[in-house]
Amino acid sequence: MALNTRALGNVSVLDLQGRFDAHIAPAVIEWYGRLPTAQVVVNLAGVTFMDSSALAALTGGMKRCRQRGGDMRLYALQQPVQVIFELTRMYRAFEIFATEAEAVASFTR
């Protein structure tokens, strides 16, 4: 599992690759704690599987962003992750976009 972070203006971007599970979730949660902004976009294009720890990490991150006046957006869910979101009803909690540009632009609507 690879985790990279970058900034696009006021938006912090988290790029994840591979299997997003309980091994990587603590690193993601720790990253939230260091964020300079409350606007976060998570790139799931390379994620092949997510377990409940990962889902909890995303939900926790979203709540944290909202408490600080921002939000979290997700984009580029691959089909296995899309199905997992559907079965766990997680798609109700997040705004999900096809591309990074759409996800970032959603903060300026």
Add this chain to the structure above:
Amino acid sequence: MAYADYALWKTTPIADEPYLSIVIPAYNEEVRIVPTIGAIASHVAGMGFPWELIIADDGSRDQTVALVKDLGFANLRLLCAETNGGKGSAVRRGILAARGRYILFDDADNSTPIEELDKLLPALEQQGYDIAVGSRAAGGAEEAHRTLLRRTLSGGLRLMVHHLFRIGVRDTQCGFKLFTRAAAHRLYAAQTIDGFSFDLEILYLAARLGYRVAEVPVTWIDAPGSKVDTTREVQRFLRDLLRIKWNDLRGVYARA
């Protein structure tokens, strides 16, 4: 694969005999079972054959059964047990209920990604093996997050199993095994061990009955939250080794 394949699989009962049955034993898996089912359904529905998924619950006291029922998948069968009989008993119930031409036993934590199925199927479909065993010990396997203790114990047990039991498979315990239906039904009908070591008994029987077994290297990720208590399970494993030998000496397996 197209999402449409998955959508069709979950809503439309298959009319023919399944080409593949996937059996997942589950005990108190409310946290892990739904993402695992999602990953499996997403991948296998796109493989182009009819298949069924069997969740063999083992007397869970959490929300596992309710969560699985709530999915309402047309080709998912949920087998319930009133009491916790051990992982081996759950796998046996699932395997004996499976109707597929091939039957995969897979763990509920998705520690071997379902994509690894693509490596096991050709051994049975094209190479004439009766069983393909996912292996963390075969050349080319990838293991992640496995503790030194578990690696050391596994290595020691592998040597013992190989030399005392004449089982050629180096990794007997990986929860990712594919069988022909005939082999699976014959072997699991003869199974006597319901605990952690049931895999070993199945492979011992397979060797005894002359089934051809392929050991296929797979990727395996030690999933946090494993219910395996290493020390306790090693003790049980050693006890079960003796039990298997004793069973054989008493002729218990002669009827298999």
